[in-house]
Amino acid sequence: MxxxxxxxxxQRLRERLVLHYAPLVxxxxxxxxxxxxxxxxxxxxxxxxxxxxxxxxxxFEPERGLRFETYAMQRIRGAILDDLRSQDWVPRVxxxxxxxxxxxxxxxxxxxxxTPTDTEVAAExxxxxxxxxxLYSQLQLTSVVALEDLMAAGRESGSLVDTLPDDDAxxxxxxxxxxxxxxxxxxxxxQLTERDRIVVSLxxxxxxxxxxxxxxxxxxxxxxxxxxxxAVLRLRARLTEQAGV
Numbered sequence: 001m002x003x004x005x006x007x008x009x010x011q012r013l014r015e016r017l018v019l020h021y022a023p024l025v026x027x028x029x030x031x032x033x034x035x036x037x038x039x040x041x042x043x044x045x046x047x048x049x050x051x052x053x054x055x056x057x058x059x060f061e062p063e064r065g066l067r068f069e070t071y072a073m074q075r076i077r078g079a080i081l082d083d084l085r086s087q088d089w090v091p092r093v094x095x096x097x098x099x100x101x102x103x104x105x106x107x108x109x110x111x112x113x114x115t116p117t118d119t120e121v122a123a124e125x126x127x128x129x130x131x132x133x134x135l136y137s138q139l140q141l142t143s144v145v146a147l148e149d150l151m152a153a154g155r156e157s158g159s160l161v162d163t164l165p166d167d168d169a170x171x172x173x174x175x176x177x178x179x180x181x182x183x184x185x186x187x188x189x190x191q192l193t194e195r196d197r198i199v200v201s202l203x204x205x206x207x208x209x210x211x212x213x214x215x216x217x218x219x220x221x222x223x224x225x226x227x228x229x230x231a232v233l234r235l236r237a238r239l240t241e242q243a244g245v
Contacts, residue, residue: 002062017057018050021072025049028076031209045080052079098139098233100125105237115191115234136226139233188238196231203228 001020004013029045056075060068104124108116116124122132189200195217202208202216214224 002068006062014054014057018053021053021057021068022050024069024072025053025076028073029080031207032077032080040084044083048080048083049076052076055079097135101135101139101233102237102240105234106240109238115193115196117193118230133226136229137222139229184239185235188235191238192231192234195227196234199224199227200231200235 001013001016025046029042029049033040033042033045052075053072056068056072059075060071062068101121104121105116108120108124112120118132119129122129125132127135189197192200198217199213202213203210208216210224210228211221214221217224219227
């Protein structure tokens with residue numbers, strides 16, 4: 001089907017490819033949706049993701065050696081997040097509070113030389129522990145970030161998938177930069193608390209949903225969502241500090 005589409009990119013063939021890979025959109029939309037407030041309709045995410053899938057089909061280059069599913073999932077996720085941002089689901093005050101939390105994490109991390117506890121973060125912000133956890137719940141949407149976005153903290157380039165070199169034209173400088181990004185991310189994850197590390201590992205690497213992680217940890221899905229938000233904010237603060245931005 002791909003060969004035929006490349007030879008004759010007709011609408012009929014494009015529609016067949018969209019139907020064939022449509023389950024990818026539902027999967028990605030479901031994963032993004034688990035970290036969003038309940039008022040966000042997953043069907044809207046799926047609709048946005050379809051445009052990402054169509055874009056992936058149009059721009060996919062099989063000769064680069066990348067599996068289409070991997071490439072398409074990045075495009076689908078990007079389309080969903082772009083649509084969410086364009087509709088400004090997150091109130092300005094929530095975005096402001098997210099920056100306040102990140103700055104508090106940076107300050108405490110610099111002073112303590114370790115990952116601060118929630119109690120220490122709450123004290124730095126001048127709020128109670130319960131208020132901090134409620135704030136984490138409000139910041140769910142701001143933490144819906146692809147893992148490669150965290151690795152790209154402080155860089156102007158887009159998705160890592162978009163910058164993959166051809167197999168026959170390896171850029172040694174790009175390889176070194178990628179290794180350094182991965183090293184910084186690994187160091188940042190290592191400095192998280194044990195529970196945060198588990199959440200990051202299960203969500204991003206084992207591909208478990210927040211509900212499934214909750215069953216593993218013996219806590220509610222809402223609590224896992226708070227832990228996920230906290231972990232992402234801590235990673236972003238740490239990587240931003242490392243990047244010197």
